[in-house]
Amino acid sequence: MDSGGSSLPSSVAADARKRRVCYFYEPEVGNYYYGQGHPMKPHRIRMTHALLLNYGLLQKMQVFRPNPARERDLCRFHADDYVAFLRSVTPETQQEQMRALKRFNVCEDCPVFDGLFSFCQTYAGASVGAAVKLNHGHHDIAINWSGGLHHAKKCEASGFCYVNDIVLAILELLKRHERVLYVDIDIHHGDGVEEAFYTTDRVMTVSFHKFGDYFPGTGDIRDIGFGKGKYYAVNVPLDDGIDDESYQSLFKPIMAKVMEVFQPGAVVLQCGADSLSGDRLGCFNLSVKGHAECVKYMRSFNVPLLLLGGGGYTIRNVARCWCYETGVALGVEVEDRVPEHEYYGYFGPDYTLHVAPSNMENKNSRKLLDDIRIKALENLSKLQHMPSVQFQERPPDMEFDEEDEDQECGDERDDHDEEMDFPKLSEDFKCKSLPENKQNIKTDMDIDGSEVKNHQEAFQRLNPKVEPVSSEVPAYTKDMVAGLTTVNEPSDVKPHCETFPLFSKS
Numbered sequence: 001m002d003s004g005g006s007s008l009p010s011s012v013a014a015d016a017r018k019r020r021v022c023y024f025y026e027p028e029v030g031n032y033y034y035g036q037g038h039p040m041k042p043h044r045i046r047m048t049h050a051l052l053l054n055y056g057l058l059q060k061m062q063v064f065r066p067n068p069a070r071e072r073d074l075c076r077f078h079a080d081d082y083v084a085f086l087r088s089v090t091p092e093t094q095q096e097q098m099r100a101l102k103r104f105n106v107c108e109d110c111p112v113f114d115g116l117f118s119f120c121q122t123y124a125g126a127s128v129g130a131a132v133k134l135n136h137g138h139h140d141i142a143i144n145w146s147g148g149l150h151h152a153k154k155c156e157a158s159g160f161c162y163v164n165d166i167v168l169a170i171l172e173l174l175k176r177h178e179r180v181l182y183v184d185i186d187i188h189h190g191d192g193v194e195e196a197f198y199t200t201d202r203v204m205t206v207s208f209h210k211f212g213d214y215f216p217g218t219g220d221i222r223d224i225g226f227g228k229g230k231y232y233a234v235n236v237p238l239d240d241g242i243d244d245e246s247y248q249s250l251f252k253p254i255m256a257k258v259m260e261v262f263q264p265g266a267v268v269l270q271c272g273a274d275s276l277s278g279d280r281l282g283c284f285n286l287s288v289k290g291h292a293e294c295v296k297y298m299r300s301f302n303v304p305l306l307l308l309g310g311g312g313y314t315i316r317n318v319a320r321c322w323c324y325e326t327g328v329a330l331g332v333e334v335e336d337r338v339p340e341h342e343y344y345g346y347f348g349p350d351y352t353l354h355v356a357p358s359n360m361e362n363k364n365s366r367k368l369l370d371d372i373r374i375k376a377l378e379n380l381s382k383l384q385h386m387p388s389v390q391f392q393e394r395p396p397d398m399e400f401d402e403e404d405e406d407q408e409c410g411d412e413r414d415d416h417d418e419e420m421d422f423p424k425l426s427e428d429f430k431c432k433s434l435p436e437n438k439q440n441i442k443t444d445m446d447i448d449g450s451e452v453k454n455h456q457e458a459f460q461r462l463n464p465k466v467e468p469v470s471s472e473v474p475a476y477t478k479d480m481v482a483g484l485t486t487v488n489e490p491s492d493v494k495p496h497c498e499t500f501p502l503f504s505k506s
């Protein structure tokens with residue numbers, strides 16, 4: 001397949017140029033459990049990480065352990081009462097809060113489980129932390145495979161998502177960048193992110209998804225944004241069985257046009273892996289390479305890039321995909337043969353990274369694809385003739401204010417992303433002292449005593465970085481920051497929606 005590449009005159013670097021990549025991973029994330037039979041399995045993040053470790057990819061990037069997002073960080077998008085509910089609800093006490101469960105849609109798709117709130121804090125903290133890294137300009141690409149929970153709404157859980165880490169990360173990027181592009185290749189429509197930015201011209205959302213009798217029911221090609229946001233939402237509705245070639249016949253021309261007319265300062269790419277062939281809940285027929293082609297293409301524009309996870313329910317394929325895409329981010333072609341490691345058994349009988357797509361029918365006819373491409377490009381061409389967005393002064397840089405932390409933050413963890421070093425596999429995994437060339441910043445962080453297990457023993461959690469995850473920007477829903485028109489309140493400007501279950505236990 002054509003490896004693509006930007007033809008933009010503004011693209012300064014050749015695609016082959018190395019990118020500075022950072023990666024966020026919380027060793028505990030794989031232990032969260034949605035419940036028996038639930039298709040969302042955070043364990044897939046740990047499997048992905050194990051592949052990265054055993055392929056030797058961790059040494060090629062800076063690895064950070066995320067700081068949990070604090071309640072007030074989450075409230076920059078979410079409603080206070082919803083966040084307070086997520087913090088307080090437990091499997092034991094949920095029966096006493098039936099009304100709230102219903103109100104916030106915490107139900108079968110989005111169950112209450114042990115550690116729910118800390119899970120939300122973890123994946124959201126990682127996405128926001130990754131956005132902060134990009135804002136600082138020391139990294140070209142930041143990765144958080146535990147993020148990408150695109151269905152969560154301001155005051156409602158949806159589609160296995162509770163907190164919308166993507167919206168929070170975009171809000172962070174907007175402090176530095178006038179325009180942020182969001183691209184979503186999960187099989188489901190990126191409804192929560194689209195809705196949040198539906199009426200602003202500072203964020204363009206582009207979603208490629210299965211449409212028609214499918215969760216969440218939104219994402220019609222005619223849903224294009226509203227008010228100032230008109231033409232800043234792009235929806236690409238697809239049908240069952242789409243293959244690599246059909247997918248790229250839309251993805252590349254549409255994204256090339258988007259980059260040309262919107263010229264974002266940063267790009268967020270949600271890499272939901274339920275669009276892969278053979279997904280437990282999905283019905284597309286993409287190969288890992290076809291999926292990763294989207295990453296390769298967006299990387300080629302050489303704009304700060306945040307890579308997030310998302311859906312993905314055949315977990316061995318999710319790990320394959322995100323491992324391969326990490327390689328793409330690094331500019332490394334990962335070997336097909338999976339190295340032996342603790343989750344090796346998942347990858348049998350072939351033990352390869354790539355899996356052949358199936359022979360399922362591609363219901364996306366050439367005519368249908370042409371019509372969609374033409375319509376999407378036509379909408380985008382309307383932007384070309386609009387006056388460009390006025391440059392707005394950005395909010396001040398985030399300052400780490402310890403006093404304020406003490407007053408407002410009751411969390412035990414502090415606000416610093418913790419860098420982890422990963423020794424080569426052949427090396428002894430015993431802790432070493434801090435490298436001399438790295439500054440040892442004294443903090444009260446718990447980096448010494450905590451127990452690490454299994455492959456996590458490979459981590460040497462050293463060299464904490466003092467970097468705030470967020471600044472004192474008022475919640476968007478109350479005070480608008482730097483000219484961003486609005487983050488949407490639930491209202492009648494929302495796109496049309498029919499209701500379909502994402503998952504029902506039968």
Ligand SMILES: [Zn+2]
Nearest residue numbers: 186188274311
């Ligand atoms: Zn999905």
